[in-house]
Amino acid sequence: MTLVQMILVVVAQTAQVGGQLLLKRGMSGPRTRILLVVGGVALLTFWFLAWLKLLQGIDISYLYPFEGISLVLLVVAARVLLREQTSPQAWFGVALITSGMILVGLS
Numbered sequence: 001m002t003l004v005q006m007i008l009v010v011v012a013q014t015a016q017v018g019g020q021l022l023l024k025r026g027m028s029g030p031r032t033r034i035l036l037v038v039g040g041v042a043l044l045t046f047w048f049l050a051w052l053k054l055l056q057g058i059d060i061s062y063l064y065p066f067e068g069i070s071l072v073l074l075v076v077a078a079r080v081l082l083r084e085q086t087s088p089q090a091w092f093g094v095a096l097i098t099s100g101m102i103l104v105g106l107s
Contacts, residue, residue: 005058012050013070017077019043024082065104068097 001009019040026036054063072094078084 001058001062005054008050008054009063009066010069012047012054013066013073015043015050016047016070017073019047020074021077021081024078065101068101071097 019042022036022040022043026033026040075086075090075094079086
């Protein structure tokens, strides 16, 4: 994996998390905030197109474990930015995902 591909993976996964957070914020509350929803859709569209580009140059068996990064970031971001409650089971799941990503990365 080249440095450019690694940077694109991190940017794409961050865009996915940001898109999910914007959609959640935009769809919550008494009325939909259209700009947040549009921003979320734009970030998720960027993520999708970046992911397609990454799939073009990297084996899926190597690339797919990076999806775990977005799951971990999403739980942490929802806790910090949206002030959502996170159960001990969810934190345990985050620890398992992180352990799995480390194991795959070492192989």
